[in-house]
Amino acid sequence: MRNKQSKKAYSTMFAMSILFPILFIILVVLGLDDQPMAIKNQVQENVPRPEVVHTEKINDKPKFNAKQRRAVGFLQSALNHFENQKWPLVVEECEKAIAADPEMVFGHALMGNALNVMMQWEQAADSWRKATELDPTSFEFYYHLGFALSQMAQDQVNNQKKHAIGKEAIESFETYLKLVDNEPEATQEQMSLAHASLAAMYKLNKMAEKQELALSHFEAAAALDSNNELAFFNLGLMYAEKYEKRGIDSDLELAIHSLEKAVQLNPTNTKYKAVLDALVGHSSPAELMAAMQQL
Incomplete structure (x- = not known):
């Protein structure tokens, strides 16, 4: 299992994947002509072309109702906090956006991102569940x-x-x-x-x-x-289990190869090394059991 620090880093990394599409939506709604040139250039470089997100072109200046514009205003504030990694404030502004327009799917998604980073899994699941319902x-x-x-x-x-x-x-x-x-x-x-x-x-x-x-x-x-250490570690465990049941040497070879790869990717992980050592006969069954109980 991942520890809390690695879970947070993992969540933060994927939270960023949704930032620029949401920023693009906001700028379209508010009108690009009112935005600084630096932001315009950043949007052009990092997000799909306008027709990918909306059927209307920017120059058509689609009309949005007051509820939508109010929600987008809160989302813009949320994005500012998002860029500064002020996660509780992101959640607070997203809640305001959702209160203004419950159908604003990116409000739910952005809040889900922030909650994932904060490791508030139940609330994050609620946000993402609503996002999947809307889209x-x-x-x-x-x-x-x-x-x-x-x-x-x-x-x-x-x-x-x-x-x-x-x-x-x-x-x-x-x-x-x-x-x-x-x-x-x-x-x-x-x-x-x-x-x-x-x-x-x-x-x-x-x-x-x-x-x-x-x-x-x-x-x-x-x-x-090829850098997914958890995949290689679990492959090692599963092939080791197959070897115990079937006694086929190829299963043992695959188990050792997978565990060696996991150790290579993360040499400081004592659990990976303990299981590998036990598999190749360098540790006792008791040491293997102790290692497995920590997984």
Whole structure:
């Protein structure tokens, strides 16, 4: 499992992926002619062309009602706080935007981003869930919903709640992978993390019928991103389990290779090294059990 620091860094990294599309929407609504040239240039360099986001061209100056313009004003303030990483203030301004216009999908999405960074998983899941309801075609929204839910599931002590939340996380990641197929804007790193997260949820929910599928998702994650240490570590564990059951040498070779890759990617992770050492006979069964209990 990720520690709190790495979870926050991971959340922050993907929170930035939605910043420029939202900024573009805001500038279109408020009118580019009123914005500083530096911001105009930044928008032109970092977001799709206007017709990708709206069917109306900027020069047509579409009319927006007072409710929408009021909501966008709050979103603009939220973005200023977002750029300065003042996450509670982002949430506060997004709440105002949503109160002004509950259908403002980017208000829910931006708030979900901030809540993910703050590791407030339940509230973040609520925001992303609403975003998917308002725009069920956005693969990004399902990805972030799945991430928030997967963190919630891992934190649950009650097995029934863990299973229920894990099931929703699985559905979110499965929907993401369906929507992202042949999607040019999706990054390989994000798809890798989605595959690995889905496989982890199959294992967390102890879905026996999905274990082979979990293995294929971890393999897909490793193929998409050669730096995904969690994918390689879990591949090592799963191939080690197969070796114990079947005694086939190729399973052992794959387990060792995957664990060696995980150790190479993160040599300071003592759990990776302990499992690898146990697998190649450099540590005792008791040491392996101690390492496994910390996973």
